[in-house]
Amino acid sequence: MILKPPGPVSQITHEFLCDALRRYFFIGGMPESVSAYVETGSMRESFDVHADICESYRMDFAKYSPRADKHCLNAVLTSISQGVGQQTKYARLANGYTNPTLKKAYGLLCMANVIRKVSSVRPSGLPLGASASAKVFKTLLVDIGLMRHLSGMPVDVEYNRDDLLNVYRGAMAEQFVGQEMVLSQKGDLCYWSRQARSSTAEVDYVSVTDGQIRPVEVKSGPSGRLRSLHLFLQTYPNCSGGIVLSTQPYAEMPEHRLTFVPLYFAFSATRGKDVEVGT
Numbered sequence: 001m002i003l004k005p006p007g008p009v010s011q012i013t014h015e016f017l018c019d020a021l022r023r024y025f026f027i028g029g030m031p032e033s034v035s036a037y038v039e040t041g042s043m044r045e046s047f048d049v050h051a052d053i054c055e056s057y058r059m060d061f062a063k064y065s066p067r068a069d070k071h072c073l074n075a076v077l078t079s080i081s082q083g084v085g086q087q088t089k090y091a092r093l094a095n096g097y098t099n100p101t102l103k104k105a106y107g108l109l110c111m112a113n114v115i116r117k118v119s120s121v122r123p124s125g126l127p128l129g130a131s132a133s134a135k136v137f138k139t140l141l142v143d144i145g146l147m148r149h150l151s152g153m154p155v156d157v158e159y160n161r162d163d164l165l166n167v168y169r170g171a172m173a174e175q176f177v178g179q180e181m182v183l184s185q186k187g188d189l190c191y192w193s194r195q196a197r198s199s200t201a202e203v204d205y206v207s208v209t210d211g212q213i214r215p216v217e218v219k220s221g222p223s224g225r226l227r228s229l230h231l232f233l234q235t236y237p238n239c240s241g242g243i244v245l246s247t248q249p250y251a252e253m254p255e256h257r258l259t260f261v262p263l264y265f266a267f268s269a270t271r272g273k274d275v276e277v278g279t
Contacts, residue, residue: 001013001017002017002264002265002267002268003267003268004268005268006250006259006261006262006265006268006269007250008249008250009249009250009262011249014249014262017262017264018164018247018262018263018264020264021164021176021263021264022159022164022167023037023043024144024176025144025148025164025167025172025176026043026046026047026145026148026155026159027043027046027145028046028050028143028144028145028146028147028148029143029144029145029179030049030050030053030143030145030146032049032053033046033049033050033053033145034046036048036049043155046145047149047155050145050146050148050149051149053146054146054149054150057077057114058070058074061073061074064108067104067108068101068104068105068108069097069101069105072094072097072101072102072105073105073108073109075093075094075095075097076093076094076102076105076106076109077109077114077115077150078150078151079092079093079094080093080109080115080139080141081141081146081147081150081151082150082151082152083139084138084139084140084141084147084151084171084172084174084175085138085169085170085171085174085175085204086138087136087137087138087193088106088117088137088138088139090102090103090106093105093106106139113142114141114142115139115140115141115142116139116140116141116142116178116182116189117137117138117139118137118138118139118140118178118189118190118191118205119132119133119134119136119137119189119190119191120132120133120136120137120190120191120192120193121133121190121191121192121206122192123192123206123213123215123232123236123239124236124238125238126208126211126213128188128190128206128208128213129188129190132190136193136195138191140175140178140179140182140189141175143179144172144175144176144179147171147172147175148168148172151168151171153168158172163247164247164263165218165219165246165247165263170218170219173218173245173263174204174218176263176266177204177205177216177218177245177263177266178205180266180267180270181205181207181216181266181267181270183267183271183275184207184266184267184268184270184271184272184275185207185208185270186275188208189205190205190206191203191204191205191206192206192215192232194231194235201227201228201231201232202228203215203216203217203228203229203232203242204216204217204218204219205217205218205270207243207270208272209240209270209271209272210272210273210274212239212240213236213238213239213240214239214240214241214242214243214270215229215232215233215239215242215243216242216243216245216269216270217229217242217243217244217245218245218246218263219244219245219246226242226244226258229242229244229258230256233257240257241254241257241258241259242257242258242259243258243259243261243269243270244258244259244260244261245261245262245263245265245266245269246260246261246262246263247262247263248260248262249262250262250265
């Protein structure tokens with residue numbers, strides 16, 4: 001169902017899919033973690049797998065010497081997991097290291113596909129990558145389950161949040177959507193950030209679907225509260241309408257050029273016709 005084009009579903013189905021997505025937020029998609037949960041029905045078993053995988057990463061860090069300090073790599077990885085959804089600044093990734101050292105550690109983690117850089121772009125035309133900023137960017141983890149482990153979030157508190165968009169200050173939902181869009185956008189992931197003296201604005205992601213640029217916001221709330229998204233559509237009238245991913249039912253608001261889409265449709269809502277289902 002979630003691989004089909006987004007559309008209205010029954011309330012029972014909607015609640016079922018949101019509940020399944022909540023479990024996925026914490027179990028993640030690493031094959032061994034999924035297998036552990038399927039076989040035992042225990043999230044704790046999948047959490048043990050996350051711990052083993054992250055420990056394997058840390059053991060591998062020693063192999064990067066002398067190109068990078070293993071302690072620096074570990075500190076950067078932990079910092080990234082705690083800052084998903086926020087602009088990444090090298091100086092804030094770890095204490096006691098120079099910017100060049102932190103930049104090198106960050107680059108190595110990107111090359112290893114443990115983290116993924118999400119650059120800010122000016123979506124005035126295609127390709128989006130032509131306007132990608134080298135200085136303004138965010139970062140995702142390879143897997144949402146590993147993000148949970150590395151960030152150290154209290155599971156008993158975060159799992160029981162009423163709204164999925166409130167789990168770990170909304171960072172889990174943004175991580176999930178980013179992972180889905182890595183596939184739907186064939187690896188090209190970006191967002192929009194406007195830094196102005198009078199005000200700042202940011203839209204979580206920018207997608208290209210069948211040649212059409214569309215802003216993607218991960219947020220709950222009525223249309224009037226999506227100020228950055230409205231500003232984006234005003235600034236770039238060439239773009240198609242915006243997509244708001246939330247836990248609300250599917251709804252179209254043509255007067256605002258917005259479509260509200262349930263979070264579990266993140267892949268299909270941003271997938272072009274040339275992206276195969278089940279990739």
